[in-house]
Amino acid sequence: MTRVVEVPVQFDDRAFDQFARSYSAGDGARVLFDAHAAQWASPYGLVGLLTAGQALAEQGAERPLLTLPQDRDVVHYWARAGFVRQADAYFELHGKAPKLTPRGESDVLLELTPVRGADDVHEVVNHIQERAAAILTHELKLEAAATMGFGMALSEACQNIVEHAGTGGWVAVQTYTWRKRLGRRVVVIAISDAGVGFRRSLEATQAKRFGDRWGDAAALEAALIQGVSRFRDPGRGQGLAGIRRYLNRWQGKLSVRSGAARMTMIPPWDDDVPLADQLPFFPGTQVLMIVPAHSE
Amino acid sequence: MAWIDLKDILQHTVSSVYGDLVTRPTGQAVRTSIEALLPAADEDLAIIDFSTVRLMDFSCADEIVGKLLLRYGRARYFLLVGVHPGHEDAIEPVLERHRLAVVAQDRSGSLKLLGAMPEHARQAFTVLADSGPALLADVAAKLALSPDTAREALEVLRERHVVRESGGHYQAVRSA
Numbered sequence: 001m002t003r004v005v006e007v008p009v010q011f012d013d014r015a016f017d018q019f020a021r022s023y024s025a026g027d028g029a030r031v032l033f034d035a036h037a038a039q040w041a042s043p044y045g046l047v048g049l050l051t052a053g054q055a056l057a058e059q060g061a062e063r064p065l066l067t068l069p070q071d072r073d074v075v076h077y078w079a080r081a082g083f084v085r086q087a088d089a090y091f092e093l094h095g096k097a098p099k100l101t102p103r104g105e106s107d108v109l110l111e112l113t114p115v116r117g118a119d120d121v122h123e124v125v126n127h128i129q130e131r132a133a134a135i136l137t138h139e140l141k142l143e144a145a146a147t148m149g150f151g152m153a154l155s156e157a158c159q160n161i162v163e164h165a166g167t168g169g170w171v172a173v174q175t176y177t178w179r180k181r182l183g184r185r186v187v188v189i190a191i192s193d194a195g196v197g198f199r200r201s202l203e204a205t206q207a208k209r210f211g212d213r214w215g216d217a218a219a220l221e222a223a224l225i226q227g228v229s230r231f232r233d234p235g236r237g238q239g240l241a242g243i244r245r246y247l248n249r250w251q252g253k254l255s256v257r258s259g260a261a262r263m264t265m266i267p268p269w270d271d272d273v274p275l276a277d278q279l280p281f282f283p284g285t286q287v288l289m290i291v292p293a294h295s296e
Numbered sequence: 297m298a299w300i301d302l303k304d305i306l307q308h309t310v311s312s313v314y315g316d317l318v319t320r321p322t323g324q325a326v327r328t329s330i331e332a333l334l335p336a337a338d339e340d341l342a343i344i345d346f347s348t349v350r351l352m353d354f355s356c357a358d359e360i361v362g363k364l365l366l367r368y369g370r371a372r373y374f375l376l377v378g379v380h381p382g383h384e385d386a387i388e389p390v391l392e393r394h395r396l397a398v399v400a401q402d403r404s405g406s407l408k409l410l411g412a413m414p415e416h417a418r419q420a421f422t423v424l425a426d427s428g429p430a431l432l433a434d435v436a437a438k439l440a441l442s443p444d445t446a447r448e449a450l451e452v453l454r455e456r457h458v459v460r461e462s463g464g465h466y467q468a469v470r471s472a
Contacts, residue, residue, distance in 0.1 A: 118319040118320075118321045118322065121318055121319050122314045122316065122318060122319065122322070123314075125314075125316050125318050125351065126314050126315070126316060129316070129350065129351060145381055145382060145385070147382070148351055148380075148381075148382025148383075148385060149382070149385055151316065151318070151351040151353070152318075152351065152352075152353045152354060152382075152385070152386055155316075155318040155319065155351075155353040155355075156353055156354055156355065159318075159319055159320065159353075159355060162319075163320070234393070234394070235358035235359070235362050235363065235390065235393070235394070236358075238354045238355075238358060238389060238390065238393060239353075239354050239355060241389070242353075242354040242386070242389060245389070246385075
């Protein structure tokens with residue numbers, strides 16, 4: 001038996017819960033991720049899809065199938081974003097995967113990159129910093145100070161995987177224009193892992209304090225609002241707070257989904273909800289950071 | 297006096313490829329190297345040079361600046377040079393969290409107090425930074441504070457090793 005998990009036609013953060021619902025309704029059967037009709041996927045969608053494959057592999061499940069998008073442009077983008085190359089390790093791919101030559105200029109600031117250790121974080125920051133600086137200052141018209149904070153936020157979010165997930169994860173960075181949603185250019189950072197999530201990471205030190213309230217939402221509150229870390233070192237727990245400050249300063253958006261909850265720091269231009277609980281379960285943690293162009 | 301170049305340390309201890317102070321293990325390795333380079337005498341100044349560091353994250357700021365000051369800041373004098381606003385964005389929250397303070401000096405020689413400090417003490421530091429060494433009475437007069445309040449402010453600065461006191465003269469920590 002094969003169970004089909006539909007990949008949303010427009011696969012971004014807003015369609016993610018639909019994907020997670022379909023994914024989490026598992027019954028042990030082999031999974032077919034069906035993306036043949038996909039028309040667009042954000043970096044958040046792509047790292048999430050890889051995470052689903054990674055989680056199944058780490059559970060010892062049979063290697064899932066993945067039908068690639070039929071649309072030539074779409075599958076080219078998936079390949080250009082590094083998805084096809086990474087997906088080959090976790091999925092049995094069906095459909096025509098294009099062979100790509102490297103492109104100098106691209107909207108993909110950082111193609112889908114594995115994060116497993118501190119060296120990967122160095123590599124990611126080193127790779128992206130100069131191009132990010134050019135895009136943040138010239139395309140998004142942000143002050144030079146935005147560039148350093150961008151690298152810091154990226155570094156801290158990636159380290160969250162290394163230090164808390166208990167397994168590897170993925171990061172992707174892209175710039176594009178949100179015509180309908182915002183009418184401005186944005187840089188999007190998407191990070192996902194298939195690890196233990198915030199609840200399990202913080203359970204030993206925080207569950208008692210929260211009592212009956214303890215769960216995915218409470219764990220996110222402890223980490224994002226209270227700056228709590230599983231480490232006793234008082235210097236820990238500053239990374240997420242720093243990311244919040246950075247995004248708040250540049251009117252950016254931060255969304256962290258872990259287990260069955262999602263907490264969002266909402267900028268003035270967005271209509272998301274601050275906390276969503278009782279969502280369909282999805283493994284690990286997914287982080288979305290959006291930095292918009294300066295508003296005239 | 298010891299001049300400690302962070303880029304040199306980064307290249308010797310972690311990697312000659314990367315120029316950014318990111319990740320906690322990197323911060324720990326760099327701090328350990330700094331500790332080995334601290335002057336033998338507590339009274340000697342340790343100058344930490346950030347001028348060739350492109351990027352520093354919060355984890356490195358906590359390990360390199362936060363933990364260094366937590367361990368040695370009540371006994372030793374530190375001065376940060378080459379600190380740009382991006383570095384400050386990482387350092388300030390760390391200092392606030394640990395209730396620490398340190399002096400940063402720019403290329404023109406101007407001093408800036410980073411971190412947590414009571415208001416009167418911060419004002420007293422500004423007087424010393426702008427005007428040079430001063431007696432308690434001078435500081436009190438410039439800030440229109442009572443002698444007791446001025447003394448209290450200067451003692452806070454002295455205890456935190458951002459100001460030295462010698463023969464009744466208070467002087468902000470700075471490079472020669």
